[in-house]
Amino acid sequence: MATTTKMTLAKALNAGLRRAMEDDPKVLLMGEDIGRLGGVFRITDGLQKDFGEDRVIDTPLAESGILGTAVGLALAGYRPVVEIQFDGFVYPAYDQIVSQVAKMHYRSGGRAAMPVVVRIPFGGGIGAVEHHSESPEAQFAHTPGLKVVACSNPVDAYWMIQQAIASPDPVIFLEPKRLYHSAKADIDPEATPPPLWSSQVVRRGSDLTLLCYGPMVSTCLRAAEAAAGEGRSIEVVDLRTLSPLDLGPVTDSVRRTGRAVVAHEAHVNLGMGAEVAARITQECFYSLEAPVLRVGGFDTPYPPARMEEHFLPDLDRVLEAVDRVMEY
Amino acid sequence: MATTTKMTLAKALNAGLRRAMEDDPKVLLMGEDIGRLGGVFRITDGLQKDFGEDRVIDTPLAESGILGTAVGLALAGYRPVVEIQFDGFVYPAYDQIVSQVAKMHYRSGGRAAMPVVVRIPFGGGIGAVEHHSESPEAQFAHTPGLKVVACSNPVDAYWMIQQAIASPDPVIFLEPKRLYHSAKADIDPEATPPPLWSSQVVRRGSDLTLLCYGPMVSTCLRAAEAAAGEGRSIEVVDLRTLSPLDLGPVTDSVRRTGRAVVAHEAHVNLGMGAEVAARITQECFYSLEAPVLRVGGFDTPYPPARMEEHFLPDLDRVLEAVDRVMEY
Amino acid sequence: MSQHLETGPETLGGDPTDYVQLLTPEGVRVEHPDYSLDPSPELLRCFYRDMTLTRRIDVEATALQRHGELGIWAQLLGQEAAQIGAARALAPQDFVFPTYREHGVAWVRGVDPLKLLGLFRGSDQGSWDPAEHNFGLYTIVIGAQTLHATGYAMGMQRDGVVGTGDPQRDTAVVAHFGDGASSQGDVNEAFVFAASYQAPVVFFCQNNQWAISEPIERQSRIPLYHRAEGFGFPGVRVDGNDVLATYAVMKQALQRAREGGGPTLIEAYTYRMGAHTTTDDPTRYRLDDDVQRWKLKDPIARVEVLLRRNGYADDEFFARVQQEADGLGAHLREGCRALPDPSPLAGFDRVYAEQTEELAAQRDEYAGYLASFEGAN
Amino acid sequence: MSQHLETGPETLGGDPTDYVQLLTPEGVRVEHPDYSLDPSPELLRCFYRDMTLTRRIDVEATALQRHGELGIWAQLLGQEAAQIGAARALAPQDFVFPTYREHGVAWVRGVDPLKLLGLFRGSDQGSWDPAEHNFGLYTIVIGAQTLHATGYAMGMQRDGVVGTGDPQRDTAVVAHFGDGASSQGDVNEAFVFAASYQAPVVFFCQNNQWAISEPIERQSRIPLYHRAEGFGFPGVRVDGNDVLATYAVMKQALQRAREGGGPTLIEAYTYRMGAHTTTDDPTRYRLDDDVQRWKLKDPIARVEVLLRRNGYADDEFFARVQQEADGLGAHLREGCRALPDPSPLAGFDRVYAEQTEELAAQRDEYAGYLASFEGAN
Numbered sequence A, B: 001m002a003t004t005t006k007m008t009l010a011k012a013l014n015a016g017l018r019r020a021m022e023d024d025p026k027v028l029l030m031g032e033d034i035g036r037l038g039g040v041f042r043i044t045d046g047l048q049k050d051f052g053e054d055r056v057i058d059t060p061l062a063e064s065g066i067l068g069t070a071v072g073l074a075l076a077g078y079r080p081v082v083e084i085q086f087d088g089f090v091y092p093a094y095d096q097i098v099s100q101v102a103k104m105h106y107r108s109g110g111r112a113a114m115p116v117v118v119r120i121p122f123g124g125g126i127g128a129v130e131h132h133s134e135s136p137e138a139q140f141a142h143t144p145g146l147k148v149v150a151c152s153n154p155v156d157a158y159w160m161i162q163q164a165i166a167s168p169d170p171v172i173f174l175e176p177k178r179l180y181h182s183a184k185a186d187i188d189p190e191a192t193p194p195p196l197w198s199s200q201v202v203r204r205g206s207d208l209t210l211l212c213y214g215p216m217v218s219t220c221l222r223a224a225e226a227a228a229g230e231g232r233s234i235e236v237v238d239l240r241t242l243s244p245l246d247l248g249p250v251t252d253s254v255r256r257t258g259r260a261v262v263a264h265e266a267h268v269n270l271g272m273g274a275e276v277a278a279r280i281t282q283e284c285f286y287s288l289e290a291p292v293l294r295v296g297g298f299d300t301p302y303p304p305a306r307m308e309e310h311f312l313p314d315l316d317r318v319l320e321a322v323d324r325v326m327e328y
Numbered sequence C, D: 001m002s003q004h005l006e007t008g009p010e011t012l013g014g015d016p017t018d019y020v021q022l023l024t025p026e027g028v029r030v031e032h033p034d035y036s037l038d039p040s041p042e043l044l045r046c047f048y049r050d051m052t053l054t055r056r057i058d059v060e061a062t063a064l065q066r067h068g069e070l071g072i073w074a075q076l077l078g079q080e081a082a083q084i085g086a087a088r089a090l091a092p093q094d095f096v097f098p099t100y101r102e103h104g105v106a107w108v109r110g111v112d113p114l115k116l117l118g119l120f121r122g123s124d125q126g127s128w129d130p131a132e133h134n135f136g137l138y139t140i141v142i143g144a145q146t147l148h149a150t151g152y153a154m155g156m157q158r159d160g161v162v163g164t165g166d167p168q169r170d171t172a173v174v175a176h177f178g179d180g181a182s183s184q185g186d187v188n189e190a191f192v193f194a195a196s197y198q199a200p201v202v203f204f205c206q207n208n209q210w211a212i213s214e215p216i217e218r219q220s221r222i223p224l225y226h227r228a229e230g231f232g233f234p235g236v237r238v239d240g241n242d243v244l245a246t247y248a249v250m251k252q253a254l255q256r257a258r259e260g261g262g263p264t265l266i267e268a269y270t271y272r273m274g275a276h277t278t279t280d281d282p283t284r285y286r287l288d289d290d291v292q293r294w295k296l297k298d299p300i301a302r303v304e305v306l307l308r309r310n311g312y313a314d315d316e317f318f319a320r321v322q323q324e325a326d327g328l329g330a331h332l333r334e335g336c337r338a339l340p341d342p343s344p345l346a347g348f349d350r351v352y353a354e355q356t357e358e359l360a361a362q363r364d365e366y367a368g369y370l371a372s373f374e375g376a377n
């Protein structure tokens, strides 16, 4: 497919997975209901039909088992791409991820490769019951040996999933589930994507730097748009890679704007915002006109669906934080 | 026992557990090898003999099973105190801790109490093989519904374990394993301890505030002592409670000193230091003469024992960070 | 002699008739050597009524979801006998740990079904009081509750309410789970703990043949009830569409647990007639033929035949139950729409039993933020 | 018919003689209907030598730990037959996933025992190349490796090296674990996956009766090998102190796996004669009587009796092995002290296959910091 196609984020992931599987016969997909059903979000739709049950593997209902066998498959030379059905169900696999997947390369003295991708539909906003709206990124970013990325739009989704699969290191790949089936974008399979390990300025501005990733990028872009209406020029950076962070574009930006806000759905306490704020402060201390403020999920469990609009930072809450920073 | 006794941290925990069990027949201990053996660190030494197998429960070798049954016991009105044998073995129980223990009170609309204490010997410096020297505190502190504390000396150990057991909320109780059998301290069972949810200034100073907890407190006190020799006055705060943080004494201190360093064994990236730095910066922005710097374990897996002296922040690395902050 | 089992019956999942059955799909009573039951007409009518009302709850909730009143609904269609049989076997003091699909058990335990809707609507995460109904909150993380049940059962041992011989005191605990759940580490650890401590817990597995889109064969190549034997406690398979058999088998297992005999695994062999949940589309992964075949085994129809054939219930009875069902439907439709949305601030106050200053401050800050909008209006 | 098993043999852990045995503790060959073996004198001598040298590794390492050269050592004393029997049954292409105690298997797979010491000394976390020896790194998190083995076996299926009929290609995978590990969710999930995919994996459990201080009864009230049956694959118990029986049973299970017959669980019934590790004090939790009783079942002594009684080995052979052992001891003592400490900077470079800028910067910073001290001296 050499021509540009309009795709949702879900379809873009599907296309990216397909291309990765075509490119490398060692790429396998594993997960619950990813075969005939195509996954509960249909991200793997049609792939088992085309690549067979040996490459698109419906697994027993056991997340530790999925990750543990993925480790074995990786040691046998395969590149397992694991789907965790919902964010809240990654925790049974947490031990295999942080103690095995993350450490294997290190403990083997650099011999073993662990090219495992763990796809996690993450975040809230879909009106789901509990355990279906978590944002577990900080817990993985804190773990050396893992790399953690989040896509925010169809084009990135298409490229980033392929880049993650090509990576020789384990990648926690976060997919903003509430954007799966929203706005389409043009995907040109011949284009040259930016590196996976890069953050991207997605809107230029001069008064304040707004940092975000995953589902919050669209919210932040809308916030910036709204702020522009009030004469405020906000630069928006899509972090994309959460570990390692690519802070170059961020500190460049903050040195110009002097102000920053970090937004995510995850709980603020020890969320990504803490690290980003600490690092920006360290690197741009003399440029900062105000402390880096954080907007995020409250430090409560994710609430029942009919309260989630309060829990999730929205345009207003982002702008309120922007106001507070501007007032310094 | 109404008289003051000299105890190691290990013995103090044992005495604290004993007293909690005497005070409340609903307190149960659970874990691997905690019965006849008294635990691999002997923290529960003699308790099964005195309280019986029904209250000091040797469990099958399955951490998720331990935490999951502890949840059930708590729902049945018991107060389980779980011993995780080593920090690295808490991860198989991670799901039960973050999805069940942490959320039960909230999801039950405040009806269910979850007075579970998870004792974790944490940190390195004992020359152990892998998975025996981890510092998992940030992963728990990021989880709403849990409370996280770390003791640093025998007196605190004695009181804090009792306070944690008395708490109606789940507490992750971190024990600095490398200090278990080191310096003794006088414990007066009639004394009135400070509240569990409080940080404590453990050394006064005026040039810089050094924040630490658990095993790093003694290192930081020594660093402060050494710095004093060079005419530098360092205030040391033992955070004690990591979630919630008790930042009052910290911000008071930083407002006076204008400078702060946070030290922990955990990886720096997204470690407790990130949160503490972000919050101090937010609260004391105009008082800060320099960014809050962090000293911690590198962002690599915990290394083989013969490299751990490099990995662990020691007096010199703490002082080097102090120097950097002072030079701003 | 060492045992070198060449396990695995003819077909994966085993011979489906290899189970305890007391009432055939045609409504004929059959005997079983290990499970005799002489149900009173009253009990039979009770079963019928429970199952019919439970099905009505399911139908109403499904419709409410279609109308946008619920975010999602997990249907129990086809599993009424398994749930009602299991629940009616309980003693009042027994405690139940459900999954997210035990609407029939909730019904028997006296939970207002409206409270089930609250959870699926997103108003709360379960608003009944577990202690009032001896019925725990729904658990969504697959398998987690089997350990809670085992721990609770260990608590009963410590409370001294196991094996006392006093039927009013002796207590059993039930862990519900599905066929898919049997693959989870937690469920197998629950088996280990329960066996090790001989905890008074009954593991009640509704094998409805599907874990979302995955057939039971993905989880196990042999009948699930065999799993228990490898852990050292008995397993039994029952016709889960037969309320009598389920009741009888459950009664015996509960009694065994209460007496201190330790755990039992019951596999209730049934079929998920509906979708996994209202968001699922089973046409993508299963044949309608199967569903049609299972329709002939409907759990309610066979009890109706039995009641009518024996003259245990007349038309008036059936009409009354129908009327009751209609009343229940109305209750649910009206009640659901009237369920209050959660207060945005209340959540902050129930994260901890002992509120923290940090979180109280976060609450106040948000209260102020909300107030700023009100001011603006 | 539904099965309502009243499981549980007479004693917990079962009748200890309920296992496959081909060589009695007294050194007498016995027959077993399912496992015939006609070992060549050469193979018997090989077993003797392997076990003796393996024990010597253990003795030397224990002594090195006492002298402060190792941080800790996990002793295998008493488990030599289980490990050597299991390892000698392997085909070269088979792959092994060990725990932290498989020193005998490592030996057979050609791993220089010095490399084992490196791990326990804290010089590294396993410095052999798994691909070179088809022997994975030691795994300390209990049970985790059983899933790795299962996944690796699934890889072999995808590589097309299962059931081809070519003995040079067909590959089996071995997962080692202990009796305590059988309680872990991961191990039971490995059983589920292996059974579901019929993966070519042999689960080899050394039931040495102890998980640190906890006796096997805490983990299971019935013999462990029964566990497999509940998951739908065969389990067999073998006298783990009998190298011949272990070899024979393992050979058959590996063959079955290679042929595509799926997994087998082998429970090698043995005894941990030493402490759990050198930091453990078993006098706190077990009676010396037991240890004395198991001394009579020593795995090496019985092979020596067999060799001598049949004239398969003469004094010279035994002396030569002894000499070899002494040489090995010297190699370990000298080699251990000479093991290089890890470089403080090397670690930064092997966290990722593709280094990150962040971590490279952290490395450089630390290099600068270290250099500042050198400057200071």
Ligand SMILES: Cc1ncc(C[n+]2csc(CCOP(=O)(O)OP(=O)(O)O)c2C)c(N)n1
Binding pocket: A032, A061, A063, A085, A089, A092, C101, C140, C141, C142, C177, C178, C179, C180, C181, C182, C208, C210, C211, C212, C272, C276
């Ligand atoms: C740990 C975990 N993983 C995945 C899911 C998503 N999920 C919800 S229900 C379900 C299938 C459950 O099947 P089964 O145990 O047979 O119960 P049933 O739904 O058929 O009643 C899955 C995979 C979950 N809730 N929890």
Ligand SMILES: Cc1ncc(C[n+]2csc(CCOP(=O)(O)OP(=O)(O)O)c2C)c(N)n1
Binding pocket: B032, B061, B063, B085, B089, B092, D101, D140, D141, D142, D177, D178, D179, D180, D181, D182, D208, D210, D211, D212, D272, D276
């Ligand atoms: C997940 C986990 N929990 C706890 C431990 C600590 N630990 C190390 S060995 C051991 C006992 C293992 O017993 P078993 O499986 O019988 O093996 P053995 O040591 O007897 O060979 C324990 C509890 C661990 N390594 N991993």
Ligand SMILES: [Mg+2]
Binding pocket: C178, C179, C180, C206, C207, C208, C209, C210, C211, C212
């Ligand atoms: Mg099911």
Ligand SMILES: [Mg+2]
Binding pocket: D178, D179, D180, D206, D207, D208, D209, D210, D211, D212
């Ligand atoms: Mg053992």
